[in-house]
Amino acid sequence: MKDHENQNCYYCGGERFEERRVRYIYNRDENNLFVPDMPADVCLNCGMVYYHGPALLKVEQRFKAIYQNKEKPDRYTTLPVMDYV
Numbered sequence: 001m002k003d004h005e006n007q008n009c010y011y012c013g014g015e016r017f018e019e020r021r022v023r024y025i026y027n028r029d030e031n032n033l034f035v036p037d038m039p040a041d042v043c044l045n046c047g048m049v050y051y052h053g054p055a056l057l058k059v060e061q062r063f064k065a066i067y068q069n070k071e072k073p074d075r076y077t078t079l080p081v082m083d084y085v
């Protein structure tokens with residue numbers, strides 16, 4: 001995803017964002033990885049969430065490692081959980 005920094009919100013044209021931790025579920029091929037504290041920028045006007053490129057990459061790598069049985073999830077509820085640190 002393109003870095004929106006110094007740009008307006010793609011949806012509403014808003015200029016103000018706030019960094020928050022949001023709930024994110026990565027899924028591919030019917031497999032899921034739940035990240036309860038994913039860092040993202042949220043548009044203060046419309047609430048659109050912009051995930052950070054490096055964070056998305058990190059989750060994707062962790063997802064692959066877990067499903068290739070190279071790593072274990074941090075927790076497991078109904079979905080495997082990755083704590084974003």
Ligand SMILES: [Zn+2]
Nearest residue numbers: 009012043046
């Ligand atoms: Zn917006």
